[in-house]
Amino acid sequence: SGWRSIRVTRSIESLAGSFALDVSDRWGAAGQTWPIAEEDSCRVEIDGTVVIDGYIDKRGQSASATTRTLSYSGRDRAAALVDCSAIVAGGKWTFYNVDVFDLATRIAKPFGVPVSLQPGLGKVLTRNKKVLVHPGDSCFEVIARAAGAAGVLLVSDAAGGVVITRAGTARAESLVEGENILAASVEYDASDRFRRYLISSQVPGTDDASGEATRVQAEAQDLGVRRANRVILIRPDKGYSLADSKRRADWEARIRAAKAEKVSITVLGWKQSGGQLWPINALVSVRAPRLIGVNGEMLISQVEYTVGDGGKI
Numbered sequence: 001s002g003w004r005s006i007r008v009t010r011s012i013e014s015l016a017g018s019f020a021l022d023v024s025d026r027w028g029a030a031g032q033t034w035p036i037a038e039e040d041s042c043r044v045e046i047d048g049t050v051v052i053d054g055y056i057d058k059r060g061q062s063a064s065a066t067t068r069t070l071s072y073s074g075r076d077r078a079a080a081l082v083d084c085s086a087i088v089a090g091g092k093w094t095f096y097n098v099d100v101f102d103l104a105t106r107i108a109k110p111f112g113v114p115v116s117l118q119p120g121l122g123k124v125l126t127r128n129k130k131v132l133v134h135p136g137d138s139c140f141e142v143i144a145r146a147a148g149a150a151g152v153l154l155v156s157d158a159a160g161g162v163v164i165t166r167a168g169t170a171r172a173e174s175l176v177e178g179e180n181i182l183a184a185s186v187e188y189d190a191s192d193r194f195r196r197y198l199i200s201s202q203v204p205g206t207d208d209a210s211g212e213a214t215r216v217q218a219e220a221q222d223l224g225v226r227r228a229n230r231v232i233l234i235r236p237d238k239g240y241s242l243a244d245s246k247r248r249a250d251w252e253a254r255i256r257a258a259k260a261e262k263v264s265i266t267v268l269g270w271k272q273s274g275g276q277l278w279p280i281n282a283l284v285s286v287r288a289p290r291l292i293g294v295n296g297e298m299l300i301s302q303v304e305y306t307v308g309d310g311g312k313i
Contacts, residue, residue: 003307004069008044008051010156011302012281015140016079017052017156019044022071036072046270046305049277052076053160077160080111081139093133099125100146101164104154107139114161121164125150126244149236149244151251155281167299168281173272175265177288180273182313183266184288193260195225197249198233201240218245220253263294269312270305278303 003023010017021044036042038059044052054076062069086107095103101122104115128149133142140154147154147164157163175181201216218240232252240248263286271277280303288294306313 006305006307008046008305009302010051010158010280012153012155012299013301015082015154015156015162016054016075016077017158018073018075019052020071020073022069024067024069036070042074046277051158051277051305053158054079076156076158077111077113078156078162081108081113081143081162084111084139085135086133086137086139086142088133093135095128095131095133097127097129098131099127100143100150100152101125103128103131103146104143104162104164107133107142108162111139116157116161116163118163118165121152121166125152126241145236148251149240149248151247153281165281168279168283170279170282172279172282172284172300173274174285174287175267176286177290180267181265181288182268184263184291184294186261186263186288186291186294189260189262190225193222193225193230193256194232194253195223195228195230196221196232197252198231199236199240199245199249200233201236201245216240216242216245218242218249220246220249222253222257224257258299261293263288263291263298266313277305 003021005022006020008017008019036056036059038056040056042052042054042056043050052075055074056072057074057079058072060071062071087110095106098106099122101115101117108115128146131142131146143154151166153165153167155163155165173180177184197220199216199218234248234252236248265286265288267278278300280300282300283297284300286294286296286298
């Protein structure tokens with residue numbers, strides 16, 4: 001209570017959720033220090049549901065002749081993996097025989113960030129014989145490279161940890177023009193989408209294989225791109241197997257095609273009709289006839305809960 005404006009953002013495209021809060025200073029005299037400071041740990045809750053468990057990053061004050069406003073912003077604990085460099089115990093910059101879950105768990109452990117795995121996903125994760133950590137890389141950069149090879153997402157779990165997952169299968173209630181959609185817009189962007197995705201890698205040579213035999217290439221196509229000369233070659237920083245190369249090419253094609261069509265929808269209130277908060281990484285049926293082509297099933301990639309002049313949006 002008492003907050004003048006609120007913004008809480010969670011996204012499958014950002015490892016850490018974030019928040020910004022402005023409050024009118026109703027507590028004590030103008031000269032008193034407000035007892036919240038940067039680097040304080042905090043939780044942001046919506047009706048008892050934790051949506052951010054992390055730290056204050058910034059604080060500020062502003063004043064007029066009649067009021068003083070205090071502002072705070074921060075992110076959840078997973079932000080440490082974005083900000084901080086990966087430090088490997090013992091100074092060894094190589095991991096052997098690990099999958100993306102093993103790697104993420106080891107990289108995140110020094111920062112107290114727990115890592116969990118979507119149930120059933122562990123059965124399909126391949127193990128890497130060798131993973132190099134480049135000195136100076138952020139923790140997120142190290143883990144994201146392994147996640148790209150495995151075709152998985154790194155998402156904040158809203159409780160200060162990270163969950164390794166794939167596109168969600170849970171469902172949110174439908175978004176329908178004339179019923180619960182206040183406003184909607186769509187943007188189509190083909191600049192990062194290609195007709196052909198080529199993966200070129202090289203595995204270590206052996207007594208039986210050298211030269212061309214150690215080179216691995218795979219390809220995926222996006223036939224929705226009309227210009228045949230739209231080609232991108234991706235060279236991973238480590239040796240990919242043929243299976244990993246095919247998986248990466250397919251993942252690049254699917255993810256880039258999905259991001260090329262972004263629909264933004266505004267609804268009144270923070271919760272669905274059943275009382276649950278609008279979630280990220282959930283499937284949703286969207287019907288907005290006035291926006292050409294916006295009619296079908298989509299994935300909720302980001303949710304922003306705000307309070308302002310228009311109430312809860």
